[in-house]
Amino acid sequence: xxxxxxxxxxxxxxxxxxxxxxxxxxxxxxxxxxxxxxxxxxxxxxxxxxxxxxxxxxxxxxxxxxxxxxxxxxxxxxxxxxxxxxxxxxxxxxxxxxxxxxxxxxxxxxxxxxxxxxxxxxxxxxxxxxxxxxxxxx
Numbered sequence: 001x002x003x004x005x006x007x008x009x010x011x012x013x014x015x016x017x018x019x020x021x022x023x024x025x026x027x028x029x030x031x032x033x034x035x036x037x038x039x040x041x042x043x044x045x046x047x048x049x050x051x052x053x054x055x056x057x058x059x060x061x062x063x064x065x066x067x068x069x070x071x072x073x074x075x076x077x078x079x080x081x082x083x084x085x086x087x088x089x090x091x092x093x094x095x096x097x098x099x100x101x102x103x104x105x106x107x108x109x110x111x112x113x114x115x116x117x118x119x120x121x122x123x124x125x126x127x128x129x130x131x132x133x134x135x136x137x138x
Contacts, residue, residue, distance in 0.1 A: 001046065004029065008037055009046070016050050048084050063113040064106050064134040067120065068099035075125025076100065082123055088116045105131075 001009075004027055011023055020038075024031045041047045071079050083089050083103060091104040103120070107113035121129055 001041075004033075005037060005041060005046075008034065009041070012038075012047070012050075045081065045084070049087065051087060061109050062106060063108075063110055064104075065113065065131050066134065067103040067105055067117075067129055067131040068095075069101040069103060069120070069126055070098070070128040071100045071125050072127040073125070079123060079125045083120070086116060086119070088112065099130075 007027055008023065011018060011026055020031045020034050023034045027034065038047065069079070080092065080101070083092055083101070088105055088107045089103050090106045093102045093104075094100065095102050105113070105116060107116055117131060120126060
């Protein structure tokens with residue numbers, strides 16, 4: 001990925017519904033270039049999908065959590081790739097200390113949250129995790 005790809009991803013994170021023309025103008029490239037880059041990033045798995053983000057105030061039943069994850073052996077890249085494919089993993093961060101990754105999880109309800117939690121804990125390479133529900137954003 002080059003700097004244009006990185007800027008494109010940042011723009012799409014901010015507004016996944018931005019038009020190709022608006023993205024092209026922001027990046028100072030052609031509309032076709034933006035489309036080709038989005039297609040390439042999607043094929044490469046960098047972009048795993050597009051979704052709708054609902055504000056917390058409009059979705060009072062949503063569950064948010066932070067999950068710290070420990071990975072065994074040389075499985076880091078495989079675990080990261082698998083986590084990126086889970087729609088409920090809103091963001092993923094590497095970190096230092098006792099944990100290898102921190103995942104920002106968002107699920108529509110507790111049933112969906114529990115399903116995601118079980119799936120992540122069962123992943124090959126995930127040796128340990130600790131999850132904290134987020135209650136109030138200040």
